[in-house]
Amino acid sequence: MGFWIKGNILKKLLPLILWFLVAWIFVTALFFTAYYLKLEGDVSSDLALRGLDNPLKLWLHGYLGQFFHFTVMGFLSWLMIPVYIYVFLNGNKVGRPVQGVLLFLALFGVLIAVKGFFNHRYIITLLPAYTVIVFHFVGNFLSRKTSIINPYQLLFSFAVFTSITVLTVSFVSNRTDSDWNAIKMKYYKWISARDHKKKIVKKSATPFATINLLNDTTIPTSVFVNELPIFYYYTNLKGIYYNPLYDFYYSAHGKVKLLEDRSDNEVVAYLTDSLNCRFVFTSKSKNSFNPRFADILQSRFDTLAKDSYYLLFVVKDD
Amino acid sequence: MINIIVGISLLLTLWLTLFSSANLLCSNMVLGKITTRHVDRWIFIAAFPVFLSVVIYYLLLFNLPANFVFGVMALLVIGTGIFGLPAFSRYIYSSFRHINSRVEYAFIAALSFFILISFFLSLIMPVYSNDLAEYVMLSRYFIDGNTQFIDGERFFENTGFYYIGLHAPGFPLLGAFGDWVFSLHNYGNAVFIKSITGVYAALLLFVSYLYFKKVWNRPIVAVMPIFLFISSYGVIISMVKFHIDTIRIFTILAVVYVILNKNRFSSLYYTILGVVCGLACFIHSLNVFFVFILVFIDFINSDLRGYNKFLKYFISALYIIGLGGIYYLLELTFGSGWVLGEL
Numbered sequence: 001m002g003f004w005i006k007g008n009i010l011k012k013l014l015p016l017i018l019w020f021l022v023a024w025i026f027v028t029a030l031f032f033t034a035y036y037l038k039l040e041g042d043v044s045s046d047l048a049l050r051g052l053d054n055p056l057k058l059w060l061h062g063y064l065g066q067f068f069h070f071t072v073m074g075f076l077s078w079l080m081i082p083v084y085i086y087v088f089l090n091g092n093k094v095g096r097p098v099q100g101v102l103l104f105l106a107l108f109g110v111l112i113a114v115k116g117f118f119n120h121r122y123i124i125t126l127l128p129a130y131t132v133i134v135f136h137f138v139g140n141f142l143s144r145k146t147s148i149i150n151p152y153q154l155l156f157s158f159a160v161f162t163s164i165t166v167l168t169v170s171f172v173s174n175r176t177d178s179d180w181n182a183i184k185m186k187y188y189k190w191i192s193a194r195d196h197k198k199k200i201v202k203k204s205a206t207p208f209a210t211i212n213l214l215n216d217t218t219i220p221t222s223v224f225v226n227e228l229p230i231f232y233y234y235t236n237l238k239g240i241y242y243n244p245l246y247d248f249y250y251s252a253h254g255k256v257k258l259l260e261d262r263s264d265n266e267v268v269a270y271l272t273d274s275l276n277c278r279f280v281f282t283s284k285s286k287n288s289f290n291p292r293f294a295d296i297l298q299s300r301f302d303t304l305a306k307d308s309y310y311l312l313f314v315v316k317d318d
Numbered sequence: 319m320i321n322i323i324v325g326i327s328l329l330l331t332l333w334l335t336l337f338s339s340a341n342l343l344c345s346n347m348v349l350g351k352i353t354t355r356h357v358d359r360w361i362f363i364a365a366f367p368v369f370l371s372v373v374i375y376y377l378l379l380f381n382l383p384a385n386f387v388f389g390v391m392a393l394l395v396i397g398t399g400i401f402g403l404p405a406f407s408r409y410i411y412s413s414f415r416h417i418n419s420r421v422e423y424a425f426i427a428a429l430s431f432f433i434l435i436s437f438f439l440s441l442i443m444p445v446y447s448n449d450l451a452e453y454v455m456l457s458r459y460f461i462d463g464n465t466q467f468i469d470g471e472r473f474f475e476n477t478g479f480y481y482i483g484l485h486a487p488g489f490p491l492l493g494a495f496g497d498w499v500f501s502l503h504n505y506g507n508a509v510f511i512k513s514i515t516g517v518y519a520a521l522l523l524f525v526s527y528l529y530f531k532k533v534w535n536r537p538i539v540a541v542m543p544i545f546l547f548i549s550s551y552g553v554i555i556s557m558v559k560f561h562i563d564t565i566r567i568f569t570i571l572a573v574v575y576v577i578l579n580k581n582r583f584s585s586l587y588y589t590i591l592g593v594v595c596g597l598a599c600f601i602h603s604l605n606v607f608f609v610f611i612l613v614f615i616d617f618i619n620s621d622l623r624g625y626n627k628f629l630k631y632f633i634s635a636l637y638i639i640g641l642g643g644i645y646y647l648l649e650l651t652f653g654s655g656w657v658l659g660e661l
Binding site (some may be wrong): 101135156207232309 | 445451550563611612615
């Protein structure tokens with residue numbers, strides 16, 4: 001009799017225990033993201049913006065991003081672990097198609113971790129599938145009505161709490177103190193200059209000052225484009241498309257190296273004389289892909305225009 | 319302001335016409351006799367625009383003039399869309415017929431608001447991400463009648479643009495179709511291609527809502543996962559960035575759904591599997607690998623034996639190749655070599 005009562009109480013308390021377990025994961029996530037994964041150093045680099053700029057982040061945001069990139073995935077991957085254990089232990093009950101799909105998701109998870117970790121958008125692929133599977137299993141579990149609490153109210157409060165927490169974590173994470181100051185300054189600037197800004201946007205054909213300048217100015221030469229296809233969309237100019245990471249540009253004859261076997265002076269001469277390019281359309285993050293190319297731009301070119309995204313350089317007159 | 323209202327109205331009309339046409343051609347004529355489940359039907363309605371892009375791809379592959387191809391497709395979609403509108407409105411009504419909770423009304427209101435916001439953003443936000451700029455450039459080339467990419471060429475010598483992606487042209491072709499229709503009303507600027515993200519995000523939420531409602535039969539529970547799904551900041555960012563992700567995720571989850579519900583489709587399962595797999599491949603190259611893994615696991619798990627098993631999956635494979643895989647085969651044999659080539 002005593003054993004039965006103990007077992008029954010345990011069953012009734014199980015949702016509550018689960019609830020606290022999940023809440024604990026949230027709180028850990030909040031602290032983890034806010035204090036250990038905040039941006040440091042040069043935030044303009046592509047790796048920093050992706051949250052992969054040191055070995056710890058590379059592992060947590062990258063290879064194990066499904067579990068630790070709370071901003072992107074929430075905490076769903078953690079809840080998939082009990083589902084996998086349940087399916088592993090009760091294979092016959094769930095049926096072979098479900099086992100097959102879970103095997104697929106596991107393989108897919110490994111594929112993402114190994115090959116697709118660099119781009120967080122690939123991790124998101126798992127999100128709808130995980131949502132359906134987790135809630136399907138949790139729903140079946142709660143439908144047994146063994147709880148002393150209304151299971152649906154519990155699930156509802158759980159979902160609301162999750163949403164609020166993950167959104168808070170998302171807002172807090174990946175920001176430095178200077179980011180917070182920048183947000184404040186942006187707000188003040190916006191308040192004081194919003195009318196002026198509106199006028200500027202209305203006047204221009206695009207919201208990008210660099211592109212407007214390219215379109216408004218008669219440019220007789222080609223433009224060297226640092227891997228920004230937007231150039232082709234907004235202008236009718238001819239661009240030479242450069243890949244800064246692997247240092248080559250595309251031509252009708254295939255890929256051609258730019259910096260290899262050339263001094264800085266020779267690079268500038270090659271751009272202006274052989275490629276007929278006096279302008280370079282680039283961005284801060286694209287410059288970070290190739291430091292030597294960025295140095296050449298800084299030392300041998302003048303900044304002609306810049307906006308919130310892009311930079312336009314012109315070769316210095318000797 | 320008036321431009322925004324006209325733009326949103328045009329977007330709504332075009333998407334409604336597309337789905338109305340899908341409901342008539344695909345859902346009513348093909349699926350009507352097999353299944354009456356809302357989730358099944360909505361998956362096929364949502365897959366129809368991708369099917370449309372496959373048809374456009376074949377027509378352009380045979381060097382038919384772009385204006386003729388887009389014109390014929392637009393006439394077909396608008397004609398069947400208008401003709402099927404009464405049936406489609408009845409169907410939408412029946413999808414919501416059992417609404418008996420304020421929570422569900424709130425969900426539908428929120429979903430409608432979300433679609434309007436995403437259309438508004440499609441109209442006012444510029445093209446600024448690299449990937450979207452690439453798709454939009456391809457769309458523009460298709461509209462202008464330049465089918466060089468479809469013939470296997472990636473370098474556009476007259477502008478210097480080079481397409482880097484590995485994916486089949488499903489997404490830019492669908493965008494080209496919508497933007498071609500919009501250009502008739504001087505509403506270019508890649509508005510339609512940007513709206514695809516929001517529409518398929520809404521469809522993902524809506525179909526998961528229908529699924530949970532069916533499984534748990536309690537309105538409030540059906541809305542709960544939606545909270546969790548939209549709580550990921552990553553999903554929100556993906557919606558605002560106008561990317562290929564929501565349609566990519568929708569198509570691959572359609573494959574997962576069909577496999578999980580294989581018993582309901584009886585003898586047509588292998589055809590339906592082939593169709594959804596093919597369309598998933600035509601949207602994104604990553605889906606090719608997923609489809610391969612999924613079909614392989616399904617093949618191993620299948621209760622069929624011997625010759626019959628191989629024959630059924632061979633039929634599926636033919637559909638996969640015909641409705642999306644063909645692009646990758648052509649790329650591998652005559653084009654840039656796809657994943658084996660050098661980008």
